[in-house]
Amino acid sequence: MAQQSPAEQPMPARRALPAGGGRRRARKEAARHRTLSQRGTKPRRRTIGPRGALAWPAGHRLPLFFALAFAISWLLWPLTLLNPNSSPLIPFGPALAAAITAYLAGGKAELLRLLRQLARWRVAGRWYAAAAGLPCLLVAVSAGLTVSGGAPAPELGPNPGWFMLLGTFAFTLVAVGLFEELGWRGYALPLLQQNRPSLSAALLLGLVWAAWHLPELLSDPTGQRPPLPFLLMVLAQSVLLAWLYNSSGSVPVCMVFHAAFNTSGTLVFPAMLGPDYLTLWWTVALLHVLAALVVIAVAGPLRLARTLDTNPSHGIT
Numbered sequence: 420m421a422q423q424s425p426a427e428q429p430m431p432a433r434r435a436l437p438a439g440g441g442r443r444r445a446r447k448e449a450a451r452h453r454t455l456s457q458r459g460t461k462p463r464r465r466t467i468g469p470r471g472a473l474a475w476p477a478g479h480r481l482p483l484f485f486a487l488a489f490a491i492s493w494l495l496w497p498l499t500l501l502n503p504n505s506s507p508l509i510p511f512g513p514a515l516a517a518a519i520t521a522y523l524a525g526g527k528a529e530l531l532r533l534l535r536q537l538a539r540w541r542v543a544g545r546w547y548a549a550a551a552g553l554p555c556l557l558v559a560v561s562a563g564l565t566v567s568g569g570a571p572a573p574e575l576g577p578n579p580g581w582f583m584l585l586g587t588f589a590f591t592l593v594a595v596g597l598f599e600e601l602g603w604r605g606y607a608l609p610l611l612q613q614n615r616p617s618l619s620a621a622l623l624l625g626l627v628w629a630a631w632h633l634p635e636l637l638s639d640p641t642g643q644r645p646p647l648p649f650l651l652m653v654l655a656q657s658v659l660l661a662w663l664y665n666s667s668g669s670v671p672v673c674m675v676f677h678a679a680f681n682t683s684g685t686l687v688f689p690a691m692l693g694p695d696y697l698t699l700w701w702t703v704a705l706l707h708v709l710a711a712l713v714v715i716a717v718a719g720p721l722r723l724a725r726t727l728d729t730n731p732s733h734g735i736t
């Protein structure tokens with residue numbers, strides 16, 4: 420066979436390189452890998468994702484959120500030693516912790532998904548009716564049962580200050596409902612539900628939520644929140660709020676529940692201070708537990724809702 424001349428021999432194929440700046444980047448990357456291979460080292464993994472998400476927060480969303488929520492909220496607690504009448508809790512701690520964690524773990528996209536939950540207010544009216552009516556009903560029935568057991572009737576007067584109550588509701592809707600529920604139900608609950616039944620997630624979150632109130636329990640000289648019935652009530656409320664959130668998919672619905680309970684409590688609890696005050700609290704707690712048991716029986720412990728998104732994106736439904 421005739422041997423080909425060097426001019427006739429085929430040239431080896433070259434790898435196509437991207438045009439322009441991409442070609443220069445490819446050459447720099449190849450040179451970097453050659454240098455590292457000569458040194459016997461491997462290139463380091465990037466700790467920052469393509470959209471600014473950090474690797475460690477992305478894998479530890481819940482621990483980071485809980486740590487930030489407690490750290491931010493408890494920041495003012497030592498100041499109560501100087502002024503016992505000051506608030507030991509920063510109310511916006513859970514919401515700010517959720518926003519920081521969402522941004523660090525998923526970048527701007529995850530932060531926007533979290534904040535968009537505040538716009539999910541267009542849900543069926545029955546969920547708003549349940550969120551506003553159920554806590555008021557539980558407080559009213561508790562007061563009625565306590566009075567029927569021998570406690571003096573609360574003196575609310577002919578006009579208990581309805582404009583003041585509306586103002587209290589509006590203020591609580593933001594200062595308590597928004598600042599807490601965006602973090603607890605809007606961020607933490609979906610993450611907890613990713614790998615456990617909704618009832619277990621709600622009870623676990625309830626324990627964390629109760630512990631978050633520790634500065635108020637320890638720094639309140641009046642004892643307006645008896646610890647044991649308060650813990651029981653918070654656990655039951657966590658189940659009820661999980662049911663409302665999973666059923667409606669709405670943080671504003673949870674905000675309404677939280678604000679309605681605090682507003683009705685502002686009206687009734689101070690009016691019943693006295694020897695039967697602890698009885699009132701135990702009645703409130705037990706009625707909350709009864710309501711939670713009804714919800715579990717109707718909606719089921721697995722989902723606490725008829726339908727539920729079981730695969731939310733990073734826990735943000």
